[in-house]
Amino acid sequence: MKRTLYELTGKDDRRFSPYCWRTRMALAHKGISVDYEACCFTEKDKIAFSGSEKYPVLVEGDEIVADSWKIACYLEDTYPDKPSLFGGDGGRHMAYFLNTWTDTQLHPAILRTIIWDVFQHINDADIEYFRADREARFKQTLEALRDEQESRAEELEKTLLPLRLVLKKQAWFGGNAPSYDDYIVFGALQWPRSVSPFPVVKPDDSVYEWRSRMIGLFDNLADSTTHYDY
Amino acid sequence: MKRTLYELTGKDDRRFSPYCWRTRMALAHKGISVDYEACCFTEKDKIAFSGSEKYPVLVEGDEIVADSWKIACYLEDTYPDKPSLFGGDGGRHMAYFLNTWTDTQLHPAILRTIIWDVFQHINDADIEYFRADREARFKQTLEALRDEQESRAEELEKTLLPLRLVLKKQAWFGGNAPSYDDYIVFGALQWPRSVSPFPVVKPDDSVYEWRSRMIGLFDNLADSTTHYDY
Numbered sequence: 001m002k003r004t005l006y007e008l009t010g011k012d013d014r015r016f017s018p019y020c021w022r023t024r025m026a027l028a029h030k031g032i033s034v035d036y037e038a039c040c041f042t043e044k045d046k047i048a049f050s051g052s053e054k055y056p057v058l059v060e061g062d063e064i065v066a067d068s069w070k071i072a073c074y075l076e077d078t079y080p081d082k083p084s085l086f087g088g089d090g091g092r093h094m095a096y097f098l099n100t101w102t103d104t105q106l107h108p109a110i111l112r113t114i115i116w117d118v119f120q121h122i123n124d125a126d127i128e129y130f131r132a133d134r135e136a137r138f139k140q141t142l143e144a145l146r147d148e149q150e151s152r153a154e155e156l157e158k159t160l161l162p163l164r165l166v167l168k169k170q171a172w173f174g175g176n177a178p179s180y181d182d183y184i185v186f187g188a189l190q191w192p193r194s195v196s197p198f199p200v201v202k203p204d205d206s207v208y209e210w211r212s213r214m215i216g217l218f219d220n221l222a223d224s225t226t227h228y229d230y
Numbered sequence: 231m232k233r234t235l236y237e238l239t240g241k242d243d244r245r246f247s248p249y250c251w252r253t254r255m256a257l258a259h260k261g262i263s264v265d266y267e268a269c270c271f272t273e274k275d276k277i278a279f280s281g282s283e284k285y286p287v288l289v290e291g292d293e294i295v296a297d298s299w300k301i302a303c304y305l306e307d308t309y310p311d312k313p314s315l316f317g318g319d320g321g322r323h324m325a326y327f328l329n330t331w332t333d334t335q336l337h338p339a340i341l342r343t344i345i346w347d348v349f350q351h352i353n354d355a356d357i358e359y360f361r362a363d364r365e366a367r368f369k370q371t372l373e374a375l376r377d378e379q380e381s382r383a384e385e386l387e388k389t390l391l392p393l394r395l396v397l398k399k400q401a402w403f404g405g406n407a408p409s410y411d412d413y414i415v416f417g418a419l420q421w422p423r424s425v426s427p428f429p430v431v432k433p434d435d436s437v438y439e440w441r442s443r444m445i446g447l448f449d450n451l452a453d454s455t456t457h458y459d460y
Contacts, residue, residue, distance in 0.1 A: 087320020093405030094324035101331065101392040162331040175323030 002035075006047050006057040009038035010121040015225040016194035018107060018187035019068040020056040025183035026072050028218035030082040034058075041126040068187075069099055072180050085180035095181050098173070106188050109152075109159040110200060112138070116146035117196035149198065156200060160207060167206035171213070178217060186214045190222055199230045232265075236277050236287040239268035240351040245455040246424035248337060248417035249298040250286040255413035256302050258448035260312040264288075271356040298417075299329055302410050315410040325411050328403070336418050339382075339389040340430060342368070346376035347426035379428065386430060390437060397436035401443070408447060416444045420452055429460045 005027070007020035015021070015038070027034050039046045039055065050057040052066030058074070059065075065074045076085045076092070086092035111118070115134060119142050122130055135141055145152070163185060166173065173181035189211050192200045201208040215222045235257070237250035245251070245268070257264050269276045269285065280287040282296030288304070289295075295304045306315045306322070316322035341348070345364060349372050352360055365371055375382075393415060396403065403411035419441050422430045431438040445452040 084320075088318040089405055090314075090317020090321030090409060091324055093400055093403065094321055094328065094411055096400065097392065097396050097403060097411070098324065098327060100395045104392050104395065105335075162327065162334050165330045165334065166327050170323055170326065173323065173327060175319055179320060181324055181327070 001061045003060045004037050005034045006037045008055040011123055013226045014121050014194045016191050017055055018191040021187035021190045022068045022183045023056045023071050028221050030075050030079050040123045042129050098181050099184050102184050102188055106159055109156040112152040113156050114192045114196040114198055121195040164207050167210045193227045197228050231291045233290045234267050235264045236267045238285040243456045244351050244424045246421050247285055248421040251417035251420045252298045252413045253286045253301050258451050260305050260309050270353045272359050328411050329414050332414050332418055339386045342382040343386050344422045344426040351425040394437050397440045423457045427458050
């Protein structure tokens with residue numbers, strides 16, 4: 001069956017969307033192969049058929065599923081005999097809290113820290129859109145945000161604290177093996193890794209060590225697109 | 231078998247510890263009865279036998295378990311045939327993230343908002359200890375924190391956002407029924423409810439509505455100690 005994942009790309013094959021990485025990893029976890037269709041922010045006509053304006057969009061035969069959370073639930077329900085993403089219903093409902101916390105707390109803290117670097121790596125066609133949209137969202141210019149990187153990085157440290165403490169106690173967010181929880185958080189860190197030389201995590205940190213294990217999964221899937229090495 | 235929960239109390243039977251409420255609710259979820267032994271902050275000699283300086287401590291026959299997370303795991307492992315707190319291993323590992331996030335992000339945001347009210351409701355014997363310990367922790371006087379209540383409440387709103395969004399989509403953090411995840415977050419809200427007239431949650435909010443359902447659990451267990459009605 002033909003299966004396509006429409007995902008966001010920047011310059012030089014930088015696939016930086018944290019949401020698309022959640023889905024990439026979830027598909028690999030289920031052992032399901034997929035073709036990637038790379039799109040810019042401003043190529044939304046490519047996914048207009050889905051009714052969504054956001055990436056990722058998964059097309060599988062006649063099925064069209066937009067939104068990374070819905071895709072994860074779709075994969076779990078459609079392929080119950082393949083390795084579970086959630087480890088049961090309790091796990092699925094709890095993963096939704098992590099999903100929501102990551103969207104509303106972790107992602108903004110990361111974006112504030114690396115937004116200038118994202119801006120440097122998007123396609124030329126997206127430059128105008130990105131500046132207008134993000135400056136309106138943050139009520140600051142991109143240059144002002146760039147100049148605040150150091151203090152923003154300090155705030156990000158606070159946001160990372162609960163992740164750090166959990167990973168001191170268990171190897172994966174899912175417990176003894178990676179689960180969709182791990183892919184949610186990994187997407188957030190693969191995003192800066194794709195576009196920014198700024199080390200949002202550093203060695204001698206439980207989050208950094210866990211990220212190294214994540215990069216090694218599925219034949220180093222996370223190394224298969226352009227990224228910074230740190 | 232004799233079973234005793236050593237828990238923190240303030241004036242007038244105000245059982246305000248969020249950690250003790252996690253355990254109270256977990257015991258009720260398992261259908262396990264317990265005697266409560268109320269202690270002040272400065273009565274730690276009462277729990278010296280446990281090797282812990284913090285409440286709650288559960289004593290069950292010869293077993294002594296300190297720390298609300300360890301107690302939850304102990305109850306789940308000791309009573310596997312009673313209703314599950316975690317809904318499986320995946321759920322347990324994910325609950326640990328919520329536990330850690332609540333300890334490190336939600337609790338400080340709540341405490342900064344209501345610390346003066348906590349101070350008004352602790353036992354006289356604890357006043358000196360509480361002021362010295364909390365002022366050192368926050369590097370501010372209690373009076374200065376009191377005067378910032380409004381701006382602190384605004385920051386708390388941001389911290390509550392992921393909880394609010396999850397509860398717009400599902401009735402309980404555990405999914406279709408309450409689980410330990412619900413007790414973790416409920417403890418955080420029963421704490422201000424026990425000592426503060428300041429409404430940290432208000433009607434027409436998914437968190438408020440969920441809290442009302444939580445208060446109704448186990449024959450209104452959360453109404454069995456002195457509290458503010460809002």
